[in-house]
Amino acid sequence: MTKPPTRTTASLAAPDLSRRKLCAVAALAVATGVYSPGALAHGTRAGDLTIDHPYATPTPDGARTGAVYFRTLINRGKAADRLVGARTERAESAEIHRSVMEGDLMRMRAVDGIDIPPGAELKLRHAGDIHLMLLGLRSPLRDGQRFSLWLRFERAGEHEVTVWVQTPRDAPAHRH
Structure with a gap:
């Protein structure tokens, strides 16, 4: 019987890091005027x-x-x-x-x-x-x-x- 893979500390942090990067890119887009709520x-x-x-x-x-x-x-x-x-x-x-x-x-x-x-x-x-x-x-x-x-x-x-x-x-x- 094989043991299911476990998540390491690094893999648990990855989604959080990606989410932070996405938020930073969105904030930069709003700050520079590349995106505005009216754009949607x-x-x-x-x-x-x-x-x-x-x-x-x-x-x-x-x-x-x-x-x-x-x-x-x-x-x-x-x-x-x-x-x-x-x-x-x-x-x-x-x-x-x-x-x-x-x-x-x-x-x-x-x-x-x-x-x-x-x-x-x-x-x-x-x-x-x-x-x-x-x-x-x-x-x-x-x-x-x-x-x-x-x-x-x-x-x-x-x-x-x-x-x-x-x-x-x-x-x-x-x-x-």
């Missing part, structure tokens, strides 16, 4: 534009439409840009929509783009008037899913973002 935020850069937290709300079974929103679209540059289109494999097409009041009714209308002036921070949230409309959904959008969306800008070109499907915290019963 969900979003991407497209030239001078920051696309912050693209998300979609869940849809019921059989829904043929869905909507994509953004916490913010930020233009950090000196020139204006414009969101002119989008596409995704989750839907037959995507359109930029604006909600407008027509008499007593709120209607959505397709628009040809969204201007993003220099220095602007546009909020395109689920309670707002501008969003991307997904037409001809291939399957329902379920809480927790993620999918790719390609945004097309006049200046910044086309950029892929990851859309998170989630129920908004401030509107748990929200359905587009």
Whole structure:
């Protein structure tokens, strides 16, 4: 019968030493600005534009439409840009929509783009008037899913973002 290997004092200290090295590297990254808590935020850069937290709300079974929103679209540059289109494999097409009041009714209308002036921070949230409309959904959008969306800008070109499907915290019963 063989005796199971025992851990020596050196092998017991190794994990602690590795953990200390990892902590030191993380502290150095924060101190030098290589890492910041915002670096883990969900979003991407497209030239001078920051696309912050693209998300979609869940849809019921059989829904043929869905909507994509953004916490913010930020233009950090000196020139204006414009969101002119989008596409995704989750839907037959995507359109930029604006909600407008027509008499007593709120209607959505397709628009040809969204201007993003220099220095602007546009909020395109689920309670707002501008969003991307997904037409001809291939399957329902379920809480927790993620999918790719390609945004097309006049200046910044086309950029892929990851859309998170989630129920908004401030509107748990929200359905587009």
